[in-house]
Amino acid sequence: MATPTMPAPDEEDEPTSCCRCCAPITSLSRPVDMSEMEERGLLQNVFCLPPLFGPLLFDNEQSDCRDHCANERTFLSYLRLSIYMSIVALAIVLSFHLRKTASDIELRMAKPLGTIFWALSVCCLGVGIANYMKTVNKYSRRAAIVQSGWKTQTVMVTIALSIFGSCVLLLVVNKLNERADE
Numbered sequence: 001m002a003t004p005t006m007p008a009p010d011e012e013d014e015p016t017s018c019c020r021c022c023a024p025i026t027s028l029s030r031p032v033d034m035s036e037m038e039e040r041g042l043l044q045n046v047f048c049l050p051p052l053f054g055p056l057l058f059d060n061e062q063s064d065c066r067d068h069c070a071n072e073r074t075f076l077s078y079l080r081l082s083i084y085m086s087i088v089a090l091a092i093v094l095s096f097h098l099r100k101t102a103s104d105i106e107l108r109m110a111k112p113l114g115t116i117f118w119a120l121s122v123c124c125l126g127v128g129i130a131n132y133m134k135t136v137n138k139y140s141r142r143a144a145i146v147q148s149g150w151k152t153q154t155v156m157v158t159i160a161l162s163i164f165g166s167c168v169l170l171l172v173v174n175k176l177n178e179r180a181d182e
Helices: 025-029 034-040 064-094 104-140 150-181
Strands: none
Touching: 064 104, 104 150
């Protein structure tokens, strides 16, 4: 018994690669295979490859999976530090006092100190995103060396000094308030 053959699809039925404006919304999250992109020579910035919301698929050679997971954990650590610092900034601005009522010096330094912590929070998030994107781009070219640059070190040292300085500042203000109470 002969089986019916399917007619060849028309060129109009096939989606073209140049125009994806009429593609279904699910195509925005389809996976992006990096080995295909490497063959086409499109690995300049893997975060700008369409579809923008699709996961990036890499061939697992040597320790690639472990390295990608470590890179994600590092980004999540930057994100967590940024969120903690923004919460501290908000708490300082809204209700900064060491006793039952805020002293004049505490009220004067609440907004500048909160602004400093918020700015450092945004810087920390920016450094985390930049490091993550730079490392993934290098992974896509098989050229990743996991290390941080001078910009990252500068931001982290600034954050550490700000936290240390704030602790010293809070101890001094607390001591001044204790002397004023006596």
